[in-house]
Amino acid sequence: MDLNRVTEFYQPTSLTAVPKWQEGFAWLAGGTWLFSEPQPAVRALIDLDTLSWPAIQVLPEGLEIASTCKIAELEAFRAPTEWKAASLIPHCCRALLASFKIWNTASVGGNICLSLPAGAMISMSAALEGTATIWALDGASREVPIVDFVTGNHTNVLARSELLRSILLPAAAMHKRFAYRRFSLTSMGRSSVFLVGTLCPITGTLRITVTASTVRPIALVFDYYPDSAELAAAIDELITSDFYFDDPHGTCEHRRHLTYYYAEQIRGELETGD
Numbered sequence: 001m002d003l004n005r006v007t008e009f010y011q012p013t014s015l016t017a018v019p020k021w022q023e024g025f026a027w028l029a030g031g032t033w034l035f036s037e038p039q040p041a042v043r044a045l046i047d048l049d050t051l052s053w054p055a056i057q058v059l060p061e062g063l064e065i066a067s068t069c070k071i072a073e074l075e076a077f078r079a080p081t082e083w084k085a086a087s088l089i090p091h092c093c094r095a096l097l098a099s100f101k102i103w104n105t106a107s108v109g110g111n112i113c114l115s116l117p118a119g120a121m122i123s124m125s126a127a128l129e130g131t132a133t134i135w136a137l138d139g140a141s142r143e144v145p146i147v148d149f150v151t152g153n154h155t156n157v158l159a160r161s162e163l164l165r166s167i168l169l170p171a172a173a174m175h176k177r178f179a180y181r182r183f184s185l186t187s188m189g190r191s192s193v194f195l196v197g198t199l200c201p202i203t204g205t206l207r208i209t210v211t212a213s214t215v216r217p218i219a220l221v222f223d224y225y226p227d228s229a230e231l232a233a234a235i236d237e238l239i240t241s242d243f244y245f246d247d248p249h250g251t252c253e254h255r256r257h258l259t260y261y262y263a264e265q266i267r268g269e270l271e272t273g274d
Contacts (some may be wrong), residue, residue, distance in 0.1 A: 002035075003035065003038075003045075004083060005042065005043060006039075006042060006043055007040070008043065008044035008045070009044070009045050010044065010045070011047045012046065012050060012213050012239045014051070015051075015135065015137060015139075018046055019046075020137075021137060021160070021161035022044070024041060024042055024043035025042075025043075025044045025045075025046060026039070026044070026045055026223055027045075027048055028046060028047045028048060028049075029048050029049070029068050029107035030070065030105045030106040030107040030110050031105070031110075032102050032105050032106040032110070033110065033114055035226040041253045044122060044172055046093060048068050048163070049068055053066040053068055053166070054066060055068070055070070055074075056069055056073065056074065058079075058080065059168075060171070060172040061168060061171060062168050062169050062172075062173070062174060063083075063086070063169040063171075063174060064107050064166050064167070064168050064169075065125075065166060065167045065168075066108075066165070067107060067108060067109020067110070067112070067113075067163070067164040068107050068108075069107060069108045070103070070105065070106065070107055070108075071096060071102070071104075071106050071108065071111070071121075071226065072104045073094055073102040074089060075090050075094070075103070076091070077089065082175060083171075083174035083175060084174075084175060084178070085128055085173060085175065085178045085198060085222070086174055088127065088128065088180060089124060091125060091182075092119065092120045092121065092123055092124035092232070093124075095120040095123070095182060096222045096234060108167065109164045109167075111143045112125065112132070112146070112149065112150070112156075112167070113164055114136070114154070115150045115151075115152075115153070115154050115155055115156045116154060117211065117212050117213075117214065117216070117245045118190045118191045118192070118194075119150075119211075120191065120194070122146065122150055122211055123191070123196065123209070123211040123212065123217075125146040125167050125169065126147045126150075126209050126211060127178070127180075127196035127209040127211075128147040128169040128170075128173045129146075129169070129170055129172075130167045130168060130169050130170075131144065131145055131146065132144050132149045132164055132166075132167055133164075133165045133167075133168070134157075134158065134162050134163070134165065135163055136159070136162050137161050138175060141165075144157055146167065146217065147209070147216075147217045147218070150214055150216045150217055152215045153216075157214070160203050161243055173258070175200075175201065176198040176199055176200050176201075177199045177201065177270060177273075178197060179196070179197045179265075179266045179270050180195065180196040181193070181194075181195050181258075181262035181265055181266060182194045182212075183250075183262075185249055185250075189249070190249050191211075191212040192212055192245075192249040192254070192255060192258075193212050193213040193250070193255055193258040193259060193262060194210075194211045194212040195209065195210055195211070195259065195263055196208070196209050196211075196214075196215070196266075197209075197241075197263075197266035197269075197270050201272045203221065203223070204223075204224065204225060205221065205223050206221075206222045206224075206225055206226065206270065207219060207220065207221045208220045208243065208263050208267070210235075210259055211261070212245070212255075213245060213250070213255035213256070213258065213259045214243045214244060214245060214259075215243060215244075215245050218238055218239055218243065220234045220235065220263070222234070225271060226267065228264055230269070231263055231264060232260060232263075232264075235259065235263060239256075239259065241256070244256050244259075
């Protein structure tokens with residue numbers, strides 16, 4: 001899609017080189033969504049790739065993923081062997097409805113900032129307890145858990161001119177065992193339900209993160225191992241009927257049914273260790 005209203009293009013090497021934010025400005029990372037449909041309100045693009053952030057860094061605190069990291073780069077990452085939960089990452093990368101060309105262009109941050117219920121990078125980073133670092137052009141910075149970053153279908157906490165700098169997946173989460181269930185209408189289709197459960201080997205804390213079936217991520221956290229009735233009661237309490245997403249990929253009722261069904265399967269799998 002040609003963005004024929006864009007008349008300015010900036011390639012800054014630092015945030016101080018970014019011009020004063022104006023109406024019609026937009027951040028550009030991979031651009032696979034930005035260029036997929038008309039953007040009549042956009043007149044200037046600011047390329048984030050020229051900031052040259054390291055795509056992936058293994059830190060003592062965990063795994064830091066730059067918002068500009070490409071999906072292909074993340075899928076190719078090989079984590080330390082003790083990070084059992086890192087095996088979830090390629091599953092989430094492959095859950096994207098995308099060709100190899102998209103994989104090599106689309107960014108992790110772009111998928112999260114688009115904030116669609118089916119966003120596979122949202123599923124990954126929410127399940128692994130990721131925290132988003134958000135930068136403002138005045139130099140201010142804040143951190144927001146990914147489960148709180150997305151607020152609804154295509155909405156998030158970013159204020160005007162703010163950008164997502166990176167996502168940190170904490171080392172403690174990366175050491176957990178995990179199980180996941182995903183449903184789509186076709187084998188390579190958009191996710192209509194995506195649940196991930198993680199179990200802490202030290203504390204026994206069970207966490208089940210619900211995405212795709214709901215308009216925003218929902219985390220069910222238990223500091224003990226719940227039985228089936230307790231898990232169902234937690235879903236009843238935290239995911240009311242208005243949270244379920246309804247589109248051509250699945251009705252609210254369909255998504256609600258599979259949320260309960262998959263959550264119980266995950267609970268059983270992590271309990272037995274199968």
